[in-house]
Amino acid sequence: MSDPVSLSKDRPAAVPDSGTPLGRHAAAPATGPDTGSGTGPDTGSGTGPSAGTHAADGPQAAPVVTAYPVSFTGSAGEYFRLWIVNSALTVVTLGLYLPWARVRNRQYFYGHTWVDGHNFEYRADPRRLLRSYLLVGALFLAYVLTSESESLGWVSGLIALLFLGLYPWLVAQSMRFQAVNTVHRGLRFHFDGRVQDAYVAYGAANVAAAVSGGLALPWAWFMQRRYQLNNLRYGSARGLFRGDVAPMYLIALVGVGLLVGAGLLLAIPAGVALVAWMASQGFELDSLNWNSAGLLGVLFVVVAYVILLAMNGVAWQYVRAATMRYVLNNAELGGVVRTGATFNPWQVVWITVSNGVAQVLTLGLATPWADIRRNRYLLEGVTVRAIVPLDEFAGRQGGPESALGEAATELLDIGLGF
């Protein structure tokens, strides 16, 4: 009654995923030596399945790297219907349905993400989310209402302080929640990062970044990605971030370069225009029409501000996409699986910017299309490479996740974009 089927430990390891007469990705994975993403040959770098994986009985001499492309099968039309129906239900229920809507939206993306013939699943319980949403909503409302008042201003101060103080803990809880609610091939992910490490990666590192005027920001990114990946588990296989700090600085430099470049591009024509205008006035400063100059100046500042704001967004998008790519190219699981990313950060920037324009022009109705478009581009540029078949990962010791683990994750999945 407890164990329906004993595990077939003697199953031949060479059978490539024969049991998937399912889904649109029933085709056998593209087996063969990895020719992908230019991070150097992986053959031989792994030393075989880690402790957590069941060693196959097959040949172990020369591990063969198999590349499994990640694919995304979501479609804009299908997702639009899901999105708008759930949005309407949220509005009709005065927001009470929001957790269900969010979970369904996310489930759609997880469910349409495939690796080696199997999709992911998002299993968060909307009823639990509702409680956290109500709590966060109430706090936020209290914050907004009291922040304008002098006599009750201390309440908003207290809320802000509470949020800042608990931020790293909230991040850790959120990661735990996301991980434990992600399922692939019947196994859950887990996140067991310690809270004190979160206070280093998300507390101390961010403070250092702020104090150093941004100089330590790339280091903070590095600490955060490392915390994220090194504490991730799939079954009993551990995640590992092989990346370094230096590339983060490189990414940040490109971002800063973008901003500086934009500033110069803006300043040079402006300077030329100014000189030309003064020349047209014959450089007689006394007779300059300062009134019209003032008007011109205001107009210039406004235009410059808008352009710089846009460039700031672009630079930030670049940093995010480039970081994601770098992290994916340096992530490992259980010593036997590596991810690789081939998407182009500049293309991601373009997609994000054009998505934003489309969303504004359609009053938000293009949001599902935009989300699908971005997600498809990102995911189809990701490959999973493994030196063991993907069906050889073992669950966590001690069997399925206990209720304890889930209770700890009860708090929330807050939008950490706050």
Next chain:
Amino acid sequence: MSGRDSWPEVPGVYFDGQVSRDHPATLHLGPDGARLRLPGRADHHWRAADVTVDPALPGVRRALSFPDGSRFETTDHAAVRDWESRQGRNRLLGGVARLEASWGAALGAVAVTGALLWGFVTFGLPVLARQAAAVTPQGVLATFDREALTVLEQQELVGPSRLSAARQAELQAAFRDVSAWAGGGYGYRLLLRDGEPAGSSGLGANAFALPNGTVVMTDQLVELGRSDRELIGVLAHEAGHVTQRHGLASVYQALGLGLIVTALTGDVVSASTFAAAVPVALVQGGYSRAAETQSDRIAARYLLERYGTTRPLQTILARLESAQGGAGGLPDLLNTHPGTDARIEHLRRLEDAAR
């Protein structure tokens, strides 16, 4: 194999929850539960109550999970749906999934969402804001007054009054009468201010009430009035805004609008900048037409009690509107909302009714 009355055999894959290996399997879904058939293994049976069926999602295979952490996944949507409905599972989310499958429902959802958002913003929000304003403790109100005034002074919209001390004292005495009559325990005070301290960019001929009873009246409006009765009418109108808490309601309305925008765009920044702009919204936004009518009714009651007529307020409203014609700068608050004619007509009818 799935006849109308037979319980289906569903092909799919089985994961034991211990290992990531997928096992091709068949699940027989019956009235009493689910029986798993795995090649080379003994069958296993779960009671229906122990089987969790995850709600359907478009294009995603169905998953059934069992108490021991194992699960079965299949693309046979129809069979699972059938069993689900016979077992009475996922009724609500199953309904949602049916809606999601239809373009008609999607179009309907667009219409419903749009209509409800519009309806909420135009009808629901004002009602909610009024309710919230009515239950707000009075202690909160004083800060609104203080901060709104700070904004007005910083933006040089008002400056110190240039009226003579004697004239100011007359108007203060008139306002004391009005506020004593209006009552409610608010912190009534009349501030006479120059509405054009920096040229024509100020408030001009204007009067407005802040939530806690601070009433600002500009020199320009005082000069526009041909009799004190007219000005007293205006003051009574403003006292009506105070006792009906219109100012607070408009603040809440603006806040609610900001929260909706935040929810729709997911942009918290806009909400906080919005909150910072609340005092300005309060002063520059004016009130709804319903609020104006309500305050007019209160002013009319005062005027009728004291003078037996509402004419003074009618004439100054008419003069304000004609004076506003050529004026640039900020729009006049008393006339922010169209329908001065209707308001005058309303005052006239109130007077007739009192006879």
